[in-house]
Amino acid sequence: MTEVTFSGKAAKLPEKIREVLRALVKDIIHQGPVRGNWPHYSKLGSGEHHCHLKAGRPTYVVIWKVIDKNVVKIVYAGTHEKAEY
Numbered sequence: 413m414t415e416v417t418f419s420g421k422a423a424k425l426p427e428k429i430r431e432v433l434r435a436l437v438k439d440i441i442h443q444g445p446v447r448g449n450w451p452h453y454s455k456l457g458s459g460e461h462h463c464h465l466k467a468g469r470p471t472y473v474v475i476w477k478v479i480d481k482n483v484v485k486i487v488y489a490g491t492h493e494k495a496e497y
Contacts, residue, residue: 414441416476418486425489428467433489436463436474445476445484456497464492473497 416437425433439447447453450463456475465472473495475488488496 414444414482414484416440416484416486419488425472426467429465429472429489432465432467432472433474433486436465437486440476440484445478460487460497462495462497465489 436447436450439450445461446455447461447463451466453461453463455461459478460475461478462473462475465474471492472490473488473492474486475495475497476484476486479485
């Protein structure tokens with residue numbers, strides 16, 4: 413099982429998006445960081461991955477980094493326009 417932690421840049425999200433993010437975190441915990449079943453998923457390099465969280469507009473993005481085999485850190489969760497990739 414994978415442990416998921418959050419950086420400070422993944423804090424303030426609307427409730428609808430937090431619900432979708434919780435579902436993503438659950439998937440990462442139980443199935444690992446490679447989440448090809450999520451919208452617009454891709455590997456970004458350097459152990460980072462990203463996908464879109466769809467719950468209306470605007471589009472939100474989550475970026476997570478594999479720290480080691482069993483630890484993943486959510487490094488960004490916010491609007492697509494402010495994504496750091």
